[in-house]
Amino acid sequence: MTKAAVCTIGDEILIGQIVDTNSSAIASALEAAGVRVTRMVSISDKRDDIIGSLRKLLSENDIVITTGGLGPTKDDITKDALAELSGSTRYIENAEQKEIVCEILHSRGLDILDNNLAQAMVPETARVILNRLGTAPIMVFRIGESVLYSLPGVPHEALGALPEVIEDIKAGFPLSHILHRTVMTFGMAESALSKLLEPWEDALPEDMHLAYLPSMLTGVRLRLSLYGSGAEGESERLENELTKLKGLLGDMMYSEQDDTLENALGKLLLRLGKTVSAAESCTGGEIAHLFTSVSGSSAYFLGSVTSYAVSVKEKVLGVPSEVIEKHGVVSAEVAEAMAIGVRKLLGSDFSVATTGLSGPSGDGINPVGTVWIAVDGPLGPRSRRFNYHNDRKRNIERFSSAALNFLRLYIISAL
């Protein structure tokens, strides 16, 4: 199997100022392409350290991907180190990258300085993949038997270049023929899900494998992979198993892509031409934030009321004070009254509401982590209690995800 190492270069990582997210994204893309990542390393901006570490990684791997150290300031010495490592004696200008450099500086209203133009100069030993999102080009070096890809450190530039780098790797290395299909699920924990799927999973052909990738916010992502030879019929065999998997998952599955709940819910509402609103107590605005984080959400999300104080529940949402007194703020009755109230106030087709205890303290009756979620719509109000066991921040996130999923199931049942 083709082996790779990922190396991030820069003091800002070693002093803990920045969390390295590039390595994880690169490793994930390599793994999906059938390349095994043997090691990730973060090193300083010191020349000896860069050359020594890269030489060792190159001797142990077919591919080394670096990020960082390509900026215009004097700290950034990766390019010089790579020139030395690859035996380059001179730099040549890449005209296309130079044009991009000028365009970017111009669009930001900045003068073009010598050290900016130097970004488009590359060692003669380097092959260039253009960086359309920044000034430093991606450089590809053949060093001994191995290939080194040098990517910029700015995450959105590194990730922007990644698909082209992966294509380059696919063209240059004998990779396994891997097919992947992803489905997103919500509502069942990884352990319970694996129990449900066990009989089907055990009967999978030898060349197929199911991976569980749980996330608190988006549920369990399932990736079904076929490690094949490119033979005919492999794609159909994968699709057949996927169909069986979908049958087992039922309405727990919310997307057949690598998607988020808020995105999938948005597509559903767009398709139906329906609108939604939210009334939030314990989630404090997070549900509205999730809805509006999706581009184009103004087509279906009308707005929300964060009713943190009891007076706002009563005055703005019209929750009767007797209901609050009789059942308590954290109750099915209050959740439903909030959902009904906000749907009426904002005039939406559907609504969702939350009332609960995100922490750190309970209310003397319900423990921290208790939430009542309600929805309202053409079928009338529905509500359900959920219990989680996290700190405040994570409870708010889980309550919000659970609310989006509860709404999704209600909308589906109303179809």
Next chain:
Amino acid sequence: MTKAAVCTIGDEILIGQIVDTNSSAIASALEAAGVRVTRMVSISDKRDDIIGSLRKLLSENDIVITTGGLGPTKDDITKDALAELSGSTRYIENAEQKEIVCEILHSRGLDILDNNLAQAMVPETARVILNRLGTAPIMVFRIGESVLYSLPGVPHEALGALPEVIEDIKAGFPLSHILHRTVMTFGMAESALSKLLEPWEDALPEDMHLAYLPSMLTGVRLRLSLYGSGAEGESERLENELTKLKGLLGDMMYSEQDDTLENALGKLLLRLGKTVSAAESCTGGEIAHLFTSVSGSSAYFLGSVTSYAVSVKEKVLGVPSEVIEKHGVVSAEVAEAMAIGVRKLLGSDFSVATTGLSGPSGDGINPVGTVWIAVDGPLGPRSRRFNYHNDRKRNIERFSSAALNFLRLYIISAL
């Protein structure tokens, strides 16, 4: 200077399933204690790889901190590898950790299995620091001239143990005597701030240094450090320079601790006994989410209205439709009407409102990244336009931070 390496162990990092946040937190704590981190490495759960990599890191560093590979399943072989590396021939039980293991499983309603109890067994060569948040203890090994700390991989367990580990390092190694003071600022970019502070910074004594740690959400964190000898008067000298720095910063400084804007604003409101509400268009609930992410925020945050649709601005917040027609949704007039409307509706002392374009598309007049922020309170409404140049997600975050800061400055001016 004492040198350290950080090593995370586990296949889940190498396949890109998990972003390694432990290394960054550990590096940051080491750096603050005066230890230089030379390298971070992520390796697989393979015995040879663990032993080979750790041996090399130990030969090059005074301290090695590992996280991960200590779970109860058969993948987790770090403890065995460390036993071999440290020349241990037998395991002994740590009674206190055993008690914690039993307590934790009991509180989760789980049976106590043999592999759980095995968590409390440690190589005889290990000194134990208790893990009060999980089942695997922190193990300390002296190997040759160096010391290895083995921490669990679960982030909140690793971070929970970190202060004790740092104390242990401080007691065992000759560290520089470092004093730090942190202040948080908002409203000026790093480059402009550094220009403002340059004369003062240039005049700092040789043993003092100012570090700029910019963050989009919390502004620029400034850390003033004194690298001393423990001599008398060092602390006073640092305080003197801090006083000068605070004078230069004026009301850009919002906290003298490592704090967030929403937390500092919460403390201010609590101290004044005043309440606040929000009306959000383009920030879509994020301001409410920031307010309510602070424990105890119900004492001052009454609630908010997310008025994504124009109809909600008119019907719920009472923004006159003529104002919207005349000035457009993204305008000072609409922002102020929203702030006035929500303050009246929810009955709060202060309010804050946003209307703008987070992206991806503009409105034909204003470019993406334009936001009008308004506040209302005892001094009457105030508003200001800000322009940012980011993608949707980051614009929403920056708009929200700018709004919190605008409100903070208004409240201060109303005192």
